Amino acid sequence: MAHRARLGSLKTPHGAIQTPAFIFCATKGAMKAVNMDQVKDAGTQIILSNTYHLMIQPTADLVEKMGGLHKFCGWDGPMLTDSGGFQIFSLGHGSVAEEIKGKRQGGRANSLLKITEEGAKFRSYTDGSYHLLTPEKSMQIQKKLGPDLVVVLDECTPFHVDKKYTQKSMQMSHRWALRSLAEFDRGNDGKQALYGIIQGGVYPDLRQESVDFVNSQDFFGHAIGGSLGADKDQMAEVISLTAPRLDRARPIHLLGIGGISDIFMGVRQGIDTFDCVHPTRMARHGGALVKGAPKESLQIRNAQYREDPTPLEADCGCFTCQRYSKAYLHHLFKAKELLGMQLITLHNIYFMNQLMTEIREGLRTNTLDVVETKWQSCKR
Amino acid sequence: MAHRARLGSLKTPHGAIQTPAFIFCATKGAMKAVNMDQVKDAGTQIILSNTYHLMIQPTADLVEKMGGLHKFCGWDGPMLTDSGGFQIFSLGHGSVAEEIKGKRQGGRANSLLKITEEGAKFRSYTDGSYHLLTPEKSMQIQKKLGPDLVVVLDECTPFHVDKKYTQKSMQMSHRWALRSLAEFDRGNDGKQALYGIIQGGVYPDLRQESVDFVNSQDFFGHAIGGSLGADKDQMAEVISLTAPRLDRARPIHLLGIGGISDIFMGVRQGIDTFDCVHPTRMARHGGALVKGAPKESLQIRNAQYREDPTPLEADCGCFTCQRYSKAYLHHLFKAKELLGMQLITLHNIYFMNQLMTEIREGLRTNTLDVVETKWQSCKR
Numbered sequence: 001m002a003h004r005a006r007l008g009s010l011k012t013p014h015g016a017i018q019t020p021a022f023i024f025c026a027t028k029g030a031m032k033a034v035n036m037d038q039v040k041d042a043g044t045q046i047i048l049s050n051t052y053h054l055m056i057q058p059t060a061d062l063v064e065k066m067g068g069l070h071k072f073c074g075w076d077g078p079m080l081t082d083s084g085g086f087q088i089f090s091l092g093h094g095s096v097a098e099e100i101k102g103k104r105q106g107g108r109a110n111s112l113l114k115i116t117e118e119g120a121k122f123r124s125y126t127d128g129s130y131h132l133l134t135p136e137k138s139m140q141i142q143k144k145l146g147p148d149l150v151v152v153l154d155e156c157t158p159f160h161v162d163k164k165y166t167q168k169s170m171q172m173s174h175r176w177a178l179r180s181l182a183e184f185d186r187g188n189d190g191k192q193a194l195y196g197i198i199q200g201g202v203y204p205d206l207r208q209e210s211v212d213f214v215n216s217q218d219f220f221g222h223a224i225g226g227s228l229g230a231d232k233d234q235m236a237e238v239i240s241l242t243a244p245r246l247d248r249a250r251p252i253h254l255l256g257i258g259g260i261s262d263i264f265m266g267v268r269q270g271i272d273t274f275d276c277v278h279p280t281r282m283a284r285h286g287g288a289l290v291k292g293a294p295k296e297s298l299q300i301r302n303a304q305y306r307e308d309p310t311p312l313e314a315d316c317g318c319f320t321c322q323r324y325s326k327a328y329l330h331h332l333f334k335a336k337e338l339l340g341m342q343l344i345t346l347h348n349i350y351f352m353n354q355l356m357t358e359i360r361e362g363l364r365t366n367t368l369d370v371v372e373t374k375w376q377s378c379k380r
Numbered sequence: 381m382a383h384r385a386r387l388g389s390l391k392t393p394h395g396a397i398q399t400p401a402f403i404f405c406a407t408k409g410a411m412k413a414v415n416m417d418q419v420k421d422a423g424t425q426i427i428l429s430n431t432y433h434l435m436i437q438p439t440a441d442l443v444e445k446m447g448g449l450h451k452f453c454g455w456d457g458p459m460l461t462d463s464g465g466f467q468i469f470s471l472g473h474g475s476v477a478e479e480i481k482g483k484r485q486g487g488r489a490n491s492l493l494k495i496t497e498e499g500a501k502f503r504s505y506t507d508g509s510y511h512l513l514t515p516e517k518s519m520q521i522q523k524k525l526g527p528d529l530v531v532v533l534d535e536c537t538p539f540h541v542d543k544k545y546t547q548k549s550m551q552m553s554h555r556w557a558l559r560s561l562a563e564f565d566r567g568n569d570g571k572q573a574l575y576g577i578i579q580g581g582v583y584p585d586l587r588q589e590s591v592d593f594v595n596s597q598d599f600f601g602h603a604i605g606g607s608l609g610a611d612k613d614q615m616a617e618v619i620s621l622t623a624p625r626l627d628r629a630r631p632i633h634l635l636g637i638g639g640i641s642d643i644f645m646g647v648r649q650g651i652d653t654f655d656c657v658h659p660t661r662m663a664r665h666g667g668a669l670v671k672g673a674p675k676e677s678l679q680i681r682n683a684q685y686r687e688d689p690t691p692l693e694a695d696c697g698c699f700t701c702q703r704y705s706k707a708y709l710h711h712l713f714k715a716k717e718l719l720g721m722q723l724i725t726l727h728n729i730y731f732m733n734q735l736m737t738e739i740r741e742g743l744r745t746n747t748l749d750v751v752e753t754k755w756q757s758c759k760r
Contacts, residue, residue, distance in 0.1 A: 029708075030719040030720075032718045032719060035719060035722060037699075057711065058686070058707070058711040062686070062711075065687060066707050072708050074704060284718075307442060309446055323415075323416075323417075325446060325452070327442070327452070328409075331437065334438070335408045335437050335438075337408055337412060338664075338721065339410040339411065341718065342413070342414075343415065
């Protein structure tokens with residue numbers, strides 16, 4: 001299947017992204033423990049921010065008034081925002097994020113009040129105020145935020161619902177996508193490009209219907225969304241049913257997936273870009289990505305690193321590995337020093353960017369298998 | 381009194397410090413939200429770490445095994461460690477730190493178990509284990525940590541005790557200082573230099589006795605410690621009774637004081653170096669140092685900064701002011717983003733270093749009054 005894997009260059013008003021590429025999550029217009037100069041120095045090509053968080057705090061109007069998100073947060077490279085839907089529905093459905101990763105949970109939390117044809121009504125996580133997010137509103141907000149790449153509003157269907165719900169939800173998401181596209185076109189000044197989203201859960205016929213839908217519409221790119229199943233095998237199956245059928249003239253993004261093995265799987269299916277909070281979130285909890293480890297990472301708090309004078313990875317060129325020992329990082333986490341979060345975040349960002357660089361080199365020289373073995377010697 | 385103010389160059393094995401200088405607190409071998417490259421880029425000449433914290437976690441033996449504190453934490457410039465006494469006694473006495481700043485509190489907490497002629501017995505703040513810190517032990521630990529400048533163990537007398545206690549305590553501190561000096565000389569390899577501490581609280585005759593003591597002993601430098609009184613006026617009085625009488629052939633440090641007005645006062649009394657957690661601690665709570673403000677700072681969380689597109693200070697050359705608006709920093713603190721702590725910390729470090737640079741320039745050109753007016757237009 002490696003023949004579907006591809007090299008590319010995705011051009012934006014803030015520069016080109018060499019693909020396959022990883023997109024890092026600057027959820028609220030910031031990458032938590034590191035500043036944008038550090039993010040860039042670690043080799044990052046593109047970041048994403050979340051419409052849901054920013055529309056509530058500090059609000060899209062304020063960001064626009066401050067000159068847009070690029071200027072506000074000090075990032076002058078390519079940027080994507082999501083539609084806001086994912087957070088509304090994941091908070092509302094309990095935890096869609098967990099379910100997408102295969103952990104089944106039920107129930108609806110209080111923040112999502114109602115989903116209607118018009119949009120999603122929810123309460124702010126900060127002050128409890130009421131908000132209605134419609135496809136049009138999502139486009140307007142993303143326009144104000146000003147990223148290069150924007151995404152249509154969809155209902156992020158949870159895993160535990162049945163096929164009938166998934167189908168109805170998908171069809172509404174398609175109608176929302178058309179409304180998003182119309183609103184996007186209305187305000188289009190050529191500075192932003194719009195991604196459509198493929199829904200359909202784990203059902204092959206629904207995925208096909210959704211693929212046909214996005215291919216038939218004038219989207220710049222396609223993002224694979226919705227539930228990807230209960231485990232990595234099912235995810236790989238859903239991706240293999242979806243990615244190869246998408247219009248290959250357009251960039252393809254896989255939403256919310258960023259494990260090393262998942263990335264090799266996705267690249268082989270023709271995915272161009274990936275995003276996931278995992279590399280930076282785990283860093284803040286002491287999880288450092290390392291090549292060839294069973295869980296793709298090590299936990300720096302573990303006692304075995306207390307007196308370890310070596311860097312996280314001997315062959316790593318990142319800021320952290322060039323300066324600090326595992327013993328020091330272990331000390332920082334044991335002592336609850338904020339610097340520990342910064343240093344492992346920098347390592348994990350560099351690690352992911354280096355992974356993608358070597359994947360691109362592997363594609364260029366037709367040695368992707370060799371690259372995969374190097375980065376995943378312990379893969380299942 | 382400005383004639384006592386002086387320029388100097390304090391040479392250490394890790395480079396010379398141009399004085400007057402500010403010493404930043406890397407309490408546990410880290411400056412919380414920023415790494416040592418950032419600390420250096422912000423103009424820092426010298427940092428200090430705390431023996432008390434490091435002897436408990438990760439332990440002096442571990443730091444020594446890892447090649448010493450400089451290597452462990454990635455700082456290759458001049459470094460000082462304190463004796464460990466301040467934290468033991470401040471935690472034990474309730475809050476000496478608060479008292480030194482003029483806030484009277486009483487009582488003894490549980491961590492300090494007993495002060496005897498031998499030393500101070502206390503319990504670890506991490507696991508409750510028992511420790512005895514003696515003058516000899518403090519010297520041995522500081523030797524293992526490996527900084528350039530080390531400090532004798534003293535009892536840090538609280539403010540609320542009477543003259544009799546202060547005198548007895550001071551006299552024991554003098555005996556501890558002699559033991560510290562003997563132990564220091566025993567292990568002296570020329571790589572470290574020892575500071576004696578002046579005690580005596582707010583009592584002129586005791587301060588004189590302590591000044592005479594340190595002047596008579598072979599210390600490299602002198603540090604003014606102990607209670608400095610209930611308010612800034614009393615502190616200025618205690619300093620004026622102490623600093624001018626110290627041997628001016630030796631560098632003079634003022635322990636734990638770092639307000640802008642306090643620094644001008646101290647410089648005019650001949651103080652060469654200052655240290656205080658205030659600039660970096662307040663940064664982590666949204667307090668940004670600014671020239672000419674009533675409290676020497678602004679609170680970025682205040683609503684007035686929500687839509688403020690200007691940097692913290694228009695004339696500041698720091699990393700943060702070159703890139704970010706007050707509106708963005710306000711957003712980061714409202715959104716509880718860790719990056720906010722990093723960015724204001726960087727500003728406050730640069731601010732203090734710039735203050736000291738301009739003070740030195742003011743001394744060089746005999747324009748200290750002009751410098752003071754610029755940095756303190758709202759002084760009382």
